[in-house]
Amino acid sequence: MPGGLKRVIPQLVTLVFLVALVSLFFPTFLQVEYSGGRFVGPVIDVLKRGAPVALLAIGMTLVVATRGIDLSVGTVIAISGAVGAATIASGYGLVPALVTAIAAGLAAGLFNGILVAFIGIQPIVATLILMISGRGIAQLITEGRILTFNLPSFAFLGSGQVLGIPVPVWIWVLTAAFVILLVRRTALGLLIESIGVNRRASALAGVNARVLLIAVYMASGFCAALAGIIITADIRGADANNAGLWLELDAVLATVIGGNSLLGGRFSISAAVIGAMIIQTIDTGILLAGFPSEYNLVIKAVLVVIILVLQSPNIAGDLKFLKQNLFAGRAKPEARQEAGK
Amino acid sequence: MKNPRLYPLFATIAIFIVAYAICYIQFPFMLSTRVAGNLLTDNAYLGIVAVGMTVVILSGGIDLSVGSVIAFSGVFIAVLLRDTGLHPLVVFALLLAVTTAFGAAMGWLIYTLGMPAFIVTLAGMFLARGVAYMLTIDSVPIDNPFFDMLQGAYWLMPGKGRLTLIGIVMLIAFVIGHFVAHKTRFGANVFAIGGGQQTAALMGSKIGQTTVLIYAFSGFMAGLSGIVFAIYTGSGYPLATVGTELTAIATVVIGGTLLTGGAGYVFGTLFGVLTMGLIQTYIVFDGTLSSWWTKIAIGILLLLFIVLQKGLLKLTVERTAAP
Numbered sequence: 001m002p003g004g005l006k007r008v009i010p011q012l013v014t015l016v017f018l019v020a021l022v023s024l025f026f027p028t029f030l031q032v033e034y035s036g037g038r039f040v041g042p043v044i045d046v047l048k049r050g051a052p053v054a055l056l057a058i059g060m061t062l063v064v065a066t067r068g069i070d071l072s073v074g075t076v077i078a079i080s081g082a083v084g085a086a087t088i089a090s091g092y093g094l095v096p097a098l099v100t101a102i103a104a105g106l107a108a109g110l111f112n113g114i115l116v117a118f119i120g121i122q123p124i125v126a127t128l129i130l131m132i133s134g135r136g137i138a139q140l141i142t143e144g145r146i147l148t149f150n151l152p153s154f155a156f157l158g159s160g161q162v163l164g165i166p167v168p169v170w171i172w173v174l175t176a177a178f179v180i181l182l183v184r185r186t187a188l189g190l191l192i193e194s195i196g197v198n199r200r201a202s203a204l205a206g207v208n209a210r211v212l213l214i215a216v217y218m219a220s221g222f223c224a225a226l227a228g229i230i231i232t233a234d235i236r237g238a239d240a241n242n243a244g245l246w247l248e249l250d251a252v253l254a255t256v257i258g259g260n261s262l263l264g265g266r267f268s269i270s271a272a273v274i275g276a277m278i279i280q281t282i283d284t285g286i287l288l289a290g291f292p293s294e295y296n297l298v299i300k301a302v303l304v305v306i307i308l309v310l311q312s313p314n315i316a317g318d319l320k321f322l323k324q325n326l327f328a329g330r331a332k333p334e335a336r337q338e339a340g341k
Numbered sequence: 342m343k344n345p346r347l348y349p350l351f352a353t354i355a356i357f358i359v360a361y362a363i364c365y366i367q368f369p370f371m372l373s374t375r376v377a378g379n380l381l382t383d384n385a386y387l388g389i390v391a392v393g394m395t396v397v398i399l400s401g402g403i404d405l406s407v408g409s410v411i412a413f414s415g416v417f418i419a420v421l422l423r424d425t426g427l428h429p430l431v432v433f434a435l436l437l438a439v440t441t442a443f444g445a446a447m448g449w450l451i452y453t454l455g456m457p458a459f460i461v462t463l464a465g466m467f468l469a470r471g472v473a474y475m476l477t478i479d480s481v482p483i484d485n486p487f488f489d490m491l492q493g494a495y496w497l498m499p500g501k502g503r504l505t506l507i508g509i510v511m512l513i514a515f516v517i518g519h520f521v522a523h524k525t526r527f528g529a530n531v532f533a534i535g536g537g538q539q540t541a542a543l544m545g546s547k548i549g550q551t552t553v554l555i556y557a558f559s560g561f562m563a564g565l566s567g568i569v570f571a572i573y574t575g576s577g578y579p580l581a582t583v584g585t586e587l588t589a590i591a592t593v594v595i596g597g598t599l600l601t602g603g604a605g606y607v608f609g610t611l612f613g614v615l616t617m618g619l620i621q622t623y624i625v626f627d628g629t630l631s632s633w634w635t636k637i638a639i640g641i642l643l644l645l646f647i648v649l650q651k652g653l654l655k656l657t658v659e660r661t662a663a664p
Binding site: 069115120122124129130131133134135136137140144253256263292294295296297298299300301302304305 | 651
């Protein structure tokens, strides 16, 4: 465990720092009360509202680990939400709605995966196709309206509680735990990383890169479908235009905050999920602290730049040099030039 | 026709002509200068921003900030004209300076940090949209006599079609873009970087300087597009043109430019824009199709072109590999 914990320390420190900062402006931020059979408080709210991005971040991290990116997740949210709502509107129950919504997400992932793995299109372009046309498809399903429905068991997934904790929180925590166990207790995670480092080399070494790539995009589609179900259930309606709008960018951001390099290779799902919570803490914090929500985007932009600077391979070389120079005192002037390159 | 790289361009033009022919058969009125003039006017802002995007994509990069920059431009113009007594031309000059510097800063970050353009321009997207939001959260109407004159300016074509000022600006932007990308040393460097950064560096291209200039050019075009969009809508709204960056990328690809960089023509992008405009015009003419078919049609076109390019690229590689 210490190894795994060490990996997420920078993200945890950032989160603690942000929580302290928000508490400064809004002192009761950390208060959680138990009333009417459920926990209430800003922290629970962050955990619940962060559910869609946390779910997306799980799938996105796997995709990013293979050196890919999935821009279509926001649209897949809209599609699966629309499919689920349409199923209910046609008179079917909870299970058919869930099955069709998840099937839509998996189909979207399959489409992306085939474009990337078999036709060899760059991931950013392949997923762009679905990102653009998908909202059209979702609007086709809802016929351009906001498709509302009334099915308590489905709405429960968005606004219900189990043991006093909102259901969306259970969904993302359990999904994250399941995926982490799956990739870390088997060789799957290692194989995914090997594709990200060098796809051709790993294929030559006997890794079935194509099947794995498709599986990874389908996992991303699955996570997006879950997020779509939560969002649709929460508002009891499918909004093809606005459901999941811009969430793909938040998901990428969460993944990057989680220290996952967009160039593929080593990945950490727990760090990405904490990244999603960091984003939600910022969102909620700005709101609670009484700042206008307009500041939200600017603060996010500054945050991205700071993280970029810290992650940059060029800057990392400089930091390494500095460390060597200060602590070991061995680095010679020539080493500076090499480190700076 | 020895150059296989021209095939996507020819395919684009052919698709545009065939599509126009189909439209003409169904609605003969489509082939009038009125429709043609509106096609240019309605897509002027998209065309201008796509010129900048073409150069960025030719270098193998991507610029996600342009949609936000257009929205910022509109708000900037509207707020400055409302709150200060500056002449619109002065405001335009100020705006272009800001957006060009903004693009240059992103290019500098991309080069110095060695990070993917995708994530740097994503930060730029948040920033531009956020600053637009901080200026105002409402739609601000533009009320200025000089501005009204720009809005009303047009050249009456034969057949009573109106070639508006902003349509002309778009055509000029394409001419400038073509010159910059295909006739200058800077353009040669852009193609070199798109072909491979290390090769370009070994050839002696100044990678850093060129990268900064590429994104500065894109920022300039986004600013210009913002001016045109403000003239077109007569207002500034921070939530305008959401997702335009993706439409612009799609037009560039439909125009026959490879998204991997290093191959393509600015001229092709014009046909990409016109094809997209045509789809929309057809849907308006038809009246029974809903607007969301536009998105699906664009997605299908995009897929078609990428697969076509992949196939052509494979053919070229096989041909050059043959003895």
